[in-house]
Amino acid sequence: MPEGPEVQSIVTDLHNLIVGRRILDLVTYDYTRRLFGEIDVDCLRDKTAGSKIVGVTRRGKNIILQLSSDVYLAIHLRMTGQMFLRSDVPKYCRLTIKLDGGEDLHLADVRTFATCEVWDAKDFETFEAQKKIGVDALSPSFSLRDLKTVLQSKRLLPAVLLDQTKISGLGNIYVNECLFESGIHPLRKANNLSCDEIKKLHQVIVKILKKAIENRGTTFSDYRLPGGEIGGFQKYLKVFRRDGEPCVKCKQSIKRKKSGGRSVFYCSNCQI
Numbered sequence: 001m002p003e004g005p006e007v008q009s010i011v012t013d014l015h016n017l018i019v020g021r022r023i024l025d026l027v028t029y030d031y032t033r034r035l036f037g038e039i040d041v042d043c044l045r046d047k048t049a050g051s052k053i054v055g056v057t058r059r060g061k062n063i064i065l066q067l068s069s070d071v072y073l074a075i076h077l078r079m080t081g082q083m084f085l086r087s088d089v090p091k092y093c094r095l096t097i098k099l100d101g102g103e104d105l106h107l108a109d110v111r112t113f114a115t116c117e118v119w120d121a122k123d124f125e126t127f128e129a130q131k132k133i134g135v136d137a138l139s140p141s142f143s144l145r146d147l148k149t150v151l152q153s154k155r156l157l158p159a160v161l162l163d164q165t166k167i168s169g170l171g172n173i174y175v176n177e178c179l180f181e182s183g184i185h186p187l188r189k190a191n192n193l194s195c196d197e198i199k200k201l202h203q204v205i206v207k208i209l210k211k212a213i214e215n216r217g218t219t220f221s222d223y224r225l226p227g228g229e230i231g232g233f234q235k236y237l238k239v240f241r242r243d244g245e246p247c248v249k250c251k252q253s254i255k256r257k258k259s260g261g262r263s264v265f266y267c268s269n270c271q272i
C-alpha cells in the first residue's frame with residue numbers, strides 16, 4: 001500500500017508531467033462502480049472534458065487533481081492502485097484520462113479498492129475535515145506538540161501512528177522503521193513514552209520521511225511512479241520484513257509479531 005512518501009512522490013511527478021495539459025475525455029473499463037461509487041460517469045465526462053489540469057496536490061494519502069473547471073478529483077490508491085502516464089493502456093486499467101499533447105493518465109488497480117471522488121471547488125476546503133485526515137507527518141509544520149497530542153492514547157504505538165485520522169502519512173513500513181530508529185519497542189502504549197522519547201521519535205519521523213521522499217518511496221510489489229520506475233528506499237529498511245535477519249546495530253535476530261491484525265518488526269535488544 002502506498003504510504004505518505006510514495007503518494008507524495010507520485011504527486012510530485014504528476015505535477016511536473018500533467019499540469020497545464022487539457023482533458024480530452026474519460027474512458028472507463030470495468031469496476032467503474034467501485035471506483036466512482038454513485039457518481040454518474042457521463043455527467044463527469046461532460047464536466048471535465050476541455051478543462052485544464054491546473055494543480056496536483058496531496059491531502060493525506062489522496063491525490064488531488066485540480067481542474068480549471070473548478071472540479072477536484074480526489075484519487076485514493078488504497079492497496080494496489082497505480083497511476084501511469086503512458087501512451088498504451090496498462091494492465092488492470094480502471095480509468096484513462098485522455099490528455100492533449102501526448103501520453104494519457106491511467107489509473108490501474110489489480111484489487112479494485114482505489115476510489116475517485118469528485119468535489120466542487122466551493123466544497124473542497126472542507127475536504128480534510130470531512131475525510132477526518134489527521135495532522136500531516138510530511139508537512140514542514142508537523143511539530144513536537146502535534147506528536148504529543150497524537151500520542152495521548154492508551155492504544156499500542158503502531159495502532160496510533162497508523163490511525164490516519166490522528167496522524168497521516170505513516171504506514172506500516174515507516175512506523176516500524178521509525179520505532180527502530182528511535183529505540184522504542186513497538187508493543188508499548190502510546191501514552192507511556194517519556195518526553196525524551198517523544199522528542200526522539202518526532203526527530204526520527206521527520207528524518208525518515210524526508211529520506212524516503214528523497215528516494216522516491218519504497219517498492220515491495222505494486223508501488224510505481226507515474227513513469228513506471230520503482231522507489232529506492234527499500235535498500236535503507238532496517239527492520240521491516242527483515243525478520244530472522246541480524247539487527248544492523250547489535251546483530252541479534254529481528255523479530256516479527258502480530259499486533260492488531262498487522263505485523264510489527266523490531267529488535268528486542270535495541271528497542272525498549
Ligand SMILES: [Zn+2]
Pocket residue numbers: 247248249250251252267268269270271
Ligand atoms: Zn538490535
